[in-house]
Amino acid sequence: MEDDKLKTNSVKSPIIVGLDPGLTVGIAILDLRGNLVHINSIKEASHAEVIMEIMDKGKAIVIGSDVHPPPRMVKKIATALNSRLYTPERIFPVALKNELVNTFLIEKRLDISLDAHERDALAAAIKTYRHYENKLRQAESRLTNSDISQREIDEIKGLVIKGTPITNAIKKIRKPKGAEKIIEKPHREKPKEVLEEFSQLKTRVKVQKRKIEHQKLLINRLKRQNRILKNKLRRQKRENLKLKKKIERLHYEYSKDILLNRELSSKIKLIKKLQEKYNKEKNLRENLEKNINSLLEMKEFEHKGEKLPVKIVKSFTKEGIKEACQQWKIKKDDLILLYNAKGGGSQTAKILTKIAPRAIITRENMSHQALGIFEDKEIPVISAKDISLEIREDFALVKAKDLEKEIGKWKKKIMEKRIKKEKQKLWKIIDEYRAKRRRTH
Template sequence: MPILVIGIDIISEETKRFAVVSWFNGRLIKNGEFTFYRLVRFIRAKQPDIVATDNIYELGEYLRKFIRALPQGTKIVQVTGRPGEQKSLWSLAKEHGIKVVDKFNPYEEAKVCALLAVKGIGHEVLAFEDEVVIKVSRGRSQGKGGWSQDRYRRRVHNLIQNKVREIEETLKRANIPFDLEIKEKDQGLERGEFRVYASREELAGLIKPMKGGDIEVRIRPVEKKTFEFVPLKSESAIRERKSIIVGLDPGITVGIAALDLNGEVLTSYSERNMAVSDIVRFISEIGHPIIIATDVNPAPGLVEKISRSFKAMLFVPRESLKVEEKNELLRNLGISVEDDHQRDALAAAYKAYLRLKPKLDHIEAKLKELGITQKGEEIKALVIQGYNLGEAILKVKEREKPREEVKHVEEKEVYVDLTPYMEKIKELETTVELLERENQELRVMIEKQRKIIENLKNKLATYDEKIREKILRSKEFEIKEKRIIHLEKELREAKAIIEKLSSDLVLAKRMHLLELRGSAVPIKVIENLTWKEIEELERSTGIKKDDVLYVVNPAGAGKSLAEHLVEKRIKALISAKTLPNLVYEVLKENRIPILYESEIEVKRVDDFAIVDRKELEKAIKDKIKVWEKEEKEREIQEFLRLVEEYRIERIKELKKKSEEGH
């Protein structure tokens, strides 16, 4: 896929100004000079995949603010490496074949940063933990008031409770681990705070922030105390750290086990209440995981998350491992563990190793044949990640070439004779002197050309007026022609709207005629069954006794709203979708019929709708009869239950008396 990379470099320190260069689909674009806030707006508008720089700490006091402002999914990359291990930007450019014209030009530095990031060079700066805080609270101040204000407050606390439950269900369905703290108030919730063990990217599309209404949902990622720097490519991690197979047993107590690619056990560990960031840090200290394994099928959400964070393969057994199989695997390893969590993690890792062992043995044998066993672990890791054996060997050899070349040059430099180089330096000094003279001559020529250009500009300013008029006239014609095309388009769109309105008008007239004849009943349309739309309807046309309401989407309704409709004594409610249980029960209890579109035909034009009077009356009667029949059946069942209970009790009493008589 094409990616957008933005390279930046500092131009001015006092009032921070940046040189910005973009790379997209093989093209470099010089975007110009930006202030800090304009740069932030530019990045948020473009939403690049990577923002690359040679040193993030050049941003100074703006650094945290800059990272917080980055759009979701945009990485910030320090191309020179992690602090303490940084390489020169220009040495990296030379190493990767990037041509540099002027080392003192900030735009040139920004360009090199962008091109290095495109090649996967550098370390991504991780500023946030894989944890997010979601806070649900009141959206606006309650202010002062009496009974109506208390009612509004209770309604808001009920809305907060519903929203907290909705978020909780969403996280459970997505198998995302979390902790929840709540503060109860008025048989509802005053506040709910989730601590979700997932990144912002994993929550994208699941939970959205809310502002400006009765309730507010804020999503805030948890910042790391210190920045972490991770390689931009997983292959660099393979080169730097030992490749390992990790078994993971999630839960309140987390079990972690690690094997190397020879099946040797490196560690077996367990700990209670281990945070996601602690798990990642623990594994990183052992090595670079190329496989994350679990002992159950399907894989738990936390195991999938850890696998994605390391860009490692996920191993899931065909079916969940049984306790006997786990114990057998540990006996084969000859290892004893402290608890069941370590056992499950180690069994998962060893099961994954056994699945890969034939492939690993085959690679080992091939490497022995070729005589390149020294880099065996790195080649195995690349093959497991998806490369074929030839590609993996070639990749490792290519990485070794620059080192070999450097060593070769260093060995030669010991025996170099400096005399030819001294002569070359003198020759170059002479060339520089000649170039300086040529430069002076060229400056004189430039001055002459500048004067010629000035004269030509003056002549152009006094050019024949008629020619200029012709040019202006042709441009005017062009503008008018474009205007005609635009107006024709608008006319076509207007005709389409008129046709639509005409057909709606004909239908509305027919509906109105039916209403006047008394054969149709007008109904009031509500798009969403919420307090906001009920209040708007009451302000505009009002809700009166014996009104019939038509609801398109009843999903947002609750018990209090249903009670409000009962107070209004409406005649019936027609819904396009299934009503929430609470609303249905309240209306049914108060004998307000609930009809669905499958039971009665609704004819609608925008906010106006009607139903056939006879059809409505019949549907209402049928609904009431159904409810009465259900109620009678319940009463009969209740009566039979009471008779049965009385019969059982009477039998017990008679038995007791007979026993006492004997």
């Protein structure tokens, strides 16, 4: 908010001041019509700075505080400015301060933001103005239709605030006609007014000197702080340079570690790959050795002739047959045991017929399509229930006599089935022939 410039020639306008003392001093100034003239907050302000701030805006008639009893600083400033001192009768709550200030800003249509110190100072100024408002309104009404100037009205109000009755204040300020010419002459000025003005100037000079001394001290302090900060900045730069070098070194070492880890990772992958290959080859070798031992054992039983080896096919599928052929080298006239006959049809049966085994032993019922293929190729299919099997780890054994007996039964059964089928076919032909003869006769 911009300050109102005082336009009087010799006498400053009377003002009401609200103060909030402390490390940060809040200053709020109202004119005698209750308008906000100036508001500010000053950090670490001396008494001289506060006095100069107030004197620049006008003549302080009354200094107001928002606390009771008034702080020492407020008393000193009021004494220095020869002003009346106003304090509230009891403690001024924060909520009431906020309500008072907000209402004032709305009434005056002011859109300004205040800190806590400015708010408290403005609350003190408003409270002080409200205390004297009735007297000021009375003085204003007495002078409404007079030819007195606004400056003189303000001076009369100032005297009223200081305790002068309104009538006496008017008489003291109003000048008779022609008085201005007399006052303008230097030799006719009242010595008391001259002395008072001289005293004020003298006080102002002292205040300015104190302000200059304070500014010098502040400048020296800022210079010292500047030197300290410069030294600190130099140390920070050196420390920053050290940290940059350290970061570069760590980055180099980290890069080396990354390369080393990559190389190690590559070698570990190669080792794992070789290990897997070795394990695979080892398992293959062990399986081959096992198969060889089983094949040798089978050969030994074949040589003796009492028991015959039976090569196992785990599943009656293309994959199962292929796997068994690779493992056991199944060939013509070998005996085959189907562990699981489910899923096998005519196509899988044809694969086994190409091998031409001596017989097929099955632990489960086989599909009619597969049985038909084996019967057509005259490959016996014997149920494991009808023959005694000795199951070894990788193959089975069957007694040669029992096998021959079951093969004979199967062949006999197939032969009877074929004879029966031939008879049925023959009888069918005879029946057709008889029927044809009957139709011709």
